[in-house]
Amino acid sequence: MRCLSLKTELSWLIGTLMLLTLLINLSILIVHAGPRIRAEDDTSIHLARELVVTAIGSLQETDDPLPALNRFYESLGKLRHVDVKVLSGNEEAAALPVEASSKSQSSVPGWFVDLVHAAPRKLIVPVVIRGVRYGRIAIVSNPVDELEEIWSDVSWLALVSLLVTSMILGVVLLLVRKSLKPFEGLKRGLADLESGKSNVRIEQRGAAEFRAISAALNSLSETLDRIKTENRSLVDRLIRVQDNERKEIARDLHDEAGPCLFSIRAGVVALSELTNGPRPDFEKIRQNCASVNRASEVLQSLFRALLGRLAPRGLSEFGLREVLKGLINSWQVSRSDVTLALACPHDLSTLDELTALTAFRVVQESLTNIFRHAEADSAQVRVEFGVLPSSSTEQDFEGAPALLIEIEDNGVGIPDHPSLGLGLLGMKERVQALGGAISIGRRAGCGTRVAASLPLPKDEDDDE
Ligand SMILES: Nc1ncnc2c1ncn2[C@@H]1O[C@H](COP(=O)(O)OP(=O)(O)OP(=O)(O)O)[C@@H](O)[C@H]1O
Ligand SMILES: [Mg+2]
Incomplete structure (x- = not known):
């Protein structure tokens, strides 16, 4: 039956x-x-x-x-x-x-x-x-x-x-x-949605229950269409950003690494000619050695910068606290107009790599945004062990150990409806992928506050 x-x-x-x-x-x-x-x-x-x-x-x-x-x-x-x-x-x-x-x-x-x-x-x-x-x-x-x-x-x-x-x-x-006729429409609509069609709309007819289901399906289809469009535009932007990044790296390699390598090669050829002669000119040899050394140093710092852009160095060797200190110091050198303060009361070297990298990316993007958009003259970064706040997560996880990250500035404050770039979106997705929570908004008074919490295994905060 x-x-x-x-x-x-x-x-x-x-x-x-x-x-x-x-x-x-x-x-x-x-x-x-x-x-x-x-x-x-x-x-x-x-x-x-x-x-x-x-x-x-x-x-x-x-x-x-x-x-x-x-x-x-x-x-x-x-x-x-x-x-x-x-x-x-x-x-x-x-x-x-x-x-x-x-x-x-x-x-x-x-x-x-x-x-x-x-x-x-x-x-x-x-x-x-x-x-x-x-x-x-x-x-x-x-x-x-x-x-x-x-x-x-x-x-x-x-x-x-x-x-x-x-x-x-x-x-x-x-x-x-007669009363089951609307079912046919619903079935067709669901099949269309399942096959990935866009703009699926179901005619609302029949009994009140069928109308309600059709309306719910239509709104589901609208939401799916919107998410699809957003995803498409994000993927477009992602591809563009990746292309730009590759072009920048290629340009740096071409414009900076190329001349250095050429200079090193020319210096080595000159050195070999100078040392092959019957009477070597030690003064010239010294000058050539110095020029090869300079070119190598430029090349080395270029590679360091490139590697730093691609992946934060030292995260697994020295821990999150040291890498954050390095990040803040490097910003402080290039942007001395903004006073940066880092509060990191715990030793964060026990953090797993993914949590540490996510925390680093949240701080990195927040600081980049402060220098790009905030017009602030001071900013504070705080990273410490704590517990998941009740408002930020499901009730089951309330009070569970977490890594708390907070970045505040005293700038103009984030608009109520900011045009979402990849920065904020990337931060949210990274945090949510770890089961954490993030809130980005205006700070009481002035400026912007970014607060994220990343869940930790139970014994992660033993070092406190
Ligand atoms: N600290 C801040 N102060 C003021 N406005 C901010 C701040 N952080 C972000 N915003 C606003 O939020 C918008 C979105 O930021 P988001 O990082 O997503 O994109 P973006 O920085 O413009 O571009 P990118 O994709 O390169 O990060 C910014 O354009 C800016 O208007
Ligand atoms: Mg940004």
């Missing part, structure tokens, strides 16, 4: 219910049929007996009762509901074919007669006139009429019930079909 359609299930249910009702009605009719026939038989037999007794009584004064008796016997054949037979002196009443007669005379099927089980009644009335015995009259009830009546009732009831059941079934199926 479980894999049948709703229409088929309803048809089965209604059909079975109606059939049960019909069967119950028929059973009641059949159960009552026996007593009904018996009562009728009793009345008929009683009336016939009264008639016979009265007739015999009226002949008591007759000298020759035989002609009158024969006429009476003939008239008995016209009685309804009973069979009357005149038995001669030695004929047995039990030999009367009572059951067979009721079956053979009627159009009622034998199985129905057997089912009703209305055995005919018999009665023997002796014919005695003025002390002389003239035989016996056997009166046998004949329930054919009654049986036919009941059979006709049963047949009509079955026929009418079948017709009504079919009509009700037809009407219900029509109604079900």
Whole structure:
């Protein structure tokens, strides 16, 4: 039954219910049929007996009762509901074919007669006139009429019930079909959504429940469309940023590493020529060595800067606190107009690499934003062990150990609806990927506050 359609299930249910009702009605009719026939038989037999007794009584004064008796016997054949037979002196009443007669005379099927089980009644009335015995009259009830009546009732009831059941079934199926029509639209819409189609809209029609589901699906489809568009534009931006980054690295390598390498090579060639001569010019050799050394130093610092851009150096060797100090110092050298303060009360070297890198990226992007957008003259960075704040996470994790990161500046403050670049988005995604929480907003008074919390394994804050 479980894999049948709703229409088929309803048809089965209604059909079975109606059939049960019909069967119950028929059973009641059949159960009552026996007593009904018996009562009728009793009345008929009683009336016939009264008639016979009265007739015999009226002949008591007759000298020759035989002609009158024969006429009476003939008239008995016209009685309804009973069979009357005149038995001669030695004929047995039990030999009367009572059951067979009721079956053979009627159009009622034998199985129905057997089912009703209305055995005919018999009665023997002796014919005695003025002390002389003239035989016996056997009166046998004949329930054919009654049986036919009941059979006709049963047949009509079955026929009418079948017709009504079919009509009700037809009407219900029509109604079900009509009310389930919106399902087709919903099914199509869901299939379209599943296949990744955009701009899927479902017509809102039918019952209130279907309208509500269609509206919910439409809004789901709108949300999916919006997310798809946002994702597409983010991927575009990501690709552009990556391309720009690659171009910048290529330009740095070309413009700075290229001349250095050329200078080193030229210096080495000159040195080899100078040392190959019969009288080496030590002054020139010294000058060449110094120039090769300078070019190597420039190349080294260029590579350091490049590596620093690609991945923070020393995170696994020295820990997050030292790398943050290095980041702040390098900013302090290039942007002395902004005073930076770092508060890092705990030794963060036990942090796992991913948490440390995420924390570093949050601080790095926040500081970059401060120098690009905040117009601040001071900023504070605080990174420490603590517990997950209740507002930032699900209740189950409330109070769990966490790394807390806070960056504040006293600049113009982030707009209420900033145009999202990759920086804020990247920060949010990194933090959320670790199951943490981040809030970016205006600070009370002035400036901007970025606060992030990254969950830690239970024993991570043992060093506190
Ligand atoms: N500390 C801040 N003070 C004032 N405005 C800020 C600050 N940080 C971010 N903003 C605002 O938020 C916007 C989004 O910052 P986000 O870092 O996402 O992008 P971006 O810095 O403009 O570009 P990028 O993708 O290179 O990071 C910025 O354009 C800026 O208007
Ligand atoms: Mg930015």
